[in-house]
Amino acid sequence: MHLELTPEALLKQLGYSVTEQTLKQVHTILDNTPGMQKFLPHIPSFADALAVEKGYIAMSNSEDYLKIKCEEDANADNLSAFTELVNRWAEKYKLQLKKVDNKNTYYIIGHA
Numbered sequence: 314m315h316l317e318l319t320p321e322a323l324l325k326q327l328g329y330s331v332t333e334q335t336l337k338q339v340h341t342i343l344d345n346t347p348g349m350q351k352f353l354p355h356i357p358s359f360a361d362a363l364a365v366e367k368g369y370i371a372m373s374n375s376e377d378y379l380k381i382k383c384e385e386d387a388n389a390d391n392l393s394a395f396t397e398l399v400n401r402w403a404e405k406y407k408l409q410l411k412k413v414d415n416k417n418t419y420y421i422i423g424h425a
Contacts, residue, residue, distance in 0.1 A: 318353040326357050327370055338372055345377040348424030352406055359402055366395040376420055381410075383417035392417060 320339045321331050329335045343349050360370050367387040373380045383395040399419055403410050409423035 318356060323353065323356060326360065327372070329372070341377050342372060342379055346379070346421060346423055349421070352408065352424045355406060362398055362402075363395070366398060367391045368395045368398070373420060378420040378422055381419045381421065387417070
């Protein structure tokens, strides 16, 4: 079964309200991220897996990408599992990530 995740559905999946501004931002992100359409069907399961380790996927306010982030109050076990999970998904789904220096944050900058 193949699921198509529309921009509106993606916003809802990530916890955003569907407004003119959020739709514009998500379209900009999708246009800016090569191959992202291939990965969109996997966003819901990735978000669920991240939530277990206090992580989440969100739209960045500073870059035109989706970001993967771990909550600030995560403990060392959560951080380790979060990092392992992100790396495993990146390898499995051929995600190109950019890590933010000194933070537990990654930008999804492309999909092979």
